[in-house]
Amino acid sequence: VRVVEIAIAENDAATAEQAISTLNSISAGLRTPAVPYVQAKWAFAQGKHDDALGLLGSVPKGSEYELQAAYYTGTAHVAKQDLAKATEIFTDLVGRRPKTNNDRRVVELAQLALGRIYYEREQPSKSIDAYLLVDRGSDLFPPALYEVSWVYVKSKQYDKALTALELLGRLD
DSSP states (O other), X not given: OHHHHHHHHHTOHHHHHHHHHHHHTSOGGGOOTHHHHHHHHHHHHTTOHHHHHHHHTTSOTTSTTHHHHHHHHHHHHHHTTOHHHHHHHHHHHHTSOOSSHHHHHHHHHXXXXXXXXXXXXXXXXXXXXXXXXXXXXXXXXXXXXXXXXHHHHHTTOHHHHHHHHHHHHHOO
C-alpha cells in the first residue's frame, strides 16, 4: 500500500502497477480497507475518475479509511465537473463527528472544498460560511482566511477583504 502511495507521489507508473498487481493477488478476504482506497487513489492520479469512484465505493463503512474515501469521492466528482454531487458529499463530511485527528483533517479539507465550490458557483455567503468552519487552531485556518478575503474581493466588499487580510497578518 505504501509503495503505491510513494509511486503516486513520484508519478512512477511502473512501480505503482507492480504494487497494485501484488495487492490484487491477495485473497479478497485478507485485504485491508487500505487496499481499495489506495487503488482508488492510483486510479484518480491516472485521471480514471469513474474507476476511482467504483473503488472508493468498496471501502468499508466504519473503517479508518471511510472519511478519506468520502473526501476522494467528492474530489472525483469535482474532477468530473459534477459540483452538485461533490457539494452533497462534502456537506455530509462536514456534518460528521471526527473520531481521530486524521478524520478531523479530512473534515477540515471538506470545509475548504465546500468554500471553493460555493465560490465557483457564485454563492459568496455560503463560501465564507464554509471557510469559517475551519477551526482557528488548525493549520488550514490561514489558507481559509486568505480565501475568504478573495471571496470578499470578488464580491467587491473591499473593507471586509482588508479586515480578513489584516487578521491573517496577525496570525502566527
